[in-house]
Amino acid sequence: MSTEALHQSVSDDAQPERARREWDFRLSTVVSPPSSTASDASDVIGAVEIDQSDRLLATAGIARKIRIYTLAGLLPSDADLRHSSACDFYICAPAKLSSLRFRPGSGSRVIAAGDYDGVVTEYDLDRRTSISERDEHGGRRVWSVDYSPAGDMAASGSDNGAARIWDTRCPAEGTVVHNGISPVCCVEFDGADCGPLIALGCADRNAYVYDLRAVGAGPVSAFGGHARTVTYVRFVGGGRMLSSGTDGAHRMWEARGEREIRAYRGHKSGRSFVGMGLWRKGGLIGCGSETNEVFVYDLRWGEPIWVKSFGRAGAGFASAVCWCGGRDGSGGGDDCMLIAGGSDGVLQIFSGRRNSCRNIN
Template identity: 70%
Template sequence: MSAEPHQPESTNPDKEEADRAHCDWNFRLATVVSPPASRPEASDVIGAIELDPSDRLLATAGIARKIRFYTLATLLPHNPPAFLSHSSACDFYLCTPAKLSSLRFRPATGSRLIAAADYDGVVTEYDLENRESVFERHDHNGRRVWSVDFSAAGDLGASGSDDGVAKVWDPRSSAAGSPVHAGTGSVCCVEFDRVDNGPYLALGCADRRAYVYDLRATGAGPAAVFGGHERTVTYVRFMGGVRMLSSGTDGSHRLWEAGSRELRAYRGHRNGRSFVGMAVWREGGLIGCGSETNEVFVYDLRWGEPIWVRGFGPAESGFTSAVNWRGAGAGGTDDCTLIAGGSDGVLQFFSCRRNQPAD
């Protein structure tokens, strides 16, 4: 597997800058976690990777109808050797009645409560202390729920579904959620503004648009609409200030600012039909994503060309299906960990460290 920087056929100023940015960072495969042995016909696609608020647990979920939990300290010890390989089972897992598309720990509950969105149209909350489900929300008429999220304080939840509706609800109440958006295509992602703690909810939809709603005035319609993608918008991320990042199955990420103006497009990975994951390490200014070429890509927010590409496995064996970042904490900007999951159920952890300038 190659860890060389991506080499597009043509050259341009963005590529030259990205090549220089590649020299700023050192990426190293640190840990591989193989899935437990299962039936040959069973699928183990990882569709979601989530870190708990205490930075102690890592949770994964997907097609296998299980939420698996790992202790990060055992996967990423303080002074790791050059390479670690884990093939053992996770610390524990919870069986679920349906395939899962999204996970989110509820803020203000520590590592205790996690919500899972499933293909049967249900958002289920699980108590990890008792390892059991404690609440089910049926707000989408049995249509697949693609995404679930919580506000920074944990007092609001949101979900988006194949029914074309995004709903906002009180996780402390059994009352049905209130529709914020009702469109003609699936709502594939929802995200609260947890960067600036603003009263905003962003959506990515199958109608090729991303939307931002002001939750104080949802009846007035979206506060912003971003319409530059050519296909389904699969992920949205608030970037702070007036900026937002979106990702689509047109094989691009796009950076926007207030007024729906596109600042930059990021291309290089392949994404035409699958959810390949997209996550941002805001402190370091890096985007991580998967690809249908079964590779992991990293982009610097300043340039449209990738600064690093790593083969996840043979291209014919599947695709990279989920990613997340684990920052260094305390606002550190010089090192972090990129976590990627594949359609074969394998997890890979890449250490990322900024190279220090020569004296």
């Protein structure tokens, strides 16, 4: 969905049922966790990331491993469901992992990980070893890491209430952007068109936007519509951003105006991080739910357009999600994949395709 189309559609009164018929999703691949061992008390997936080329898939979590997959190798060659359990390789980390991000401009060969010991580590995937470490959060859990679109800056948010940014080209200590008393659960640089901004989601129930040209001046926007912790933030484009909270709602805002445009409800998130991903080209939100289901929302409507069981009810929940373009390689907004990792260590890939207009009128 283009930015222009989004501007038009957010005020439309079209029925959500049309959007439900507009998209078809199906389960393509199930990747089971490796057999548990005495050293792996849990295999909860806390982060799922795809590189900029939509070629490499990475997961991480409680098991202290970054697992790397070639995405094409996970997809079935026909319409049949594919099952797998093996990754291409993995890198052992010294602590439980909460977040991952591929570094832009590195040719998908560098990935950053935030861990429960408060350290952000960059790993070289060719050498399968760490190349830098930053321990600037006082040993408190790092919830989120992100890179600027050019890869020259990085950011982290932590349980110690601070968000930091730093220049990835030098080892100097990072700059504190936000220093509150509540944990910073998510950080994201503007990868759309709002400007040189960074957004934060915090346990004080607020989301904040800072201008990188004047971080010392305080936030340019503060969004207080959530009733509980803000767990995820995403820039939409067109001057808008999304936030997600443990109040069971996603909310879309004007990034610089603090006006709420729309709330999205249907999934359940009362105490858990259930993942939230935005596919800008198609105008879709994906997330998990404590009901052990995966939800998809269209940005134009507040109700979900697709809901799918992630497994047996009560047996866990989807804990991390991300989007990537479809396997047709067109780069358009009509073909996509939603990748979801679960609290049981299972990874599921759903293929989505937009129906032709004649099928939805």
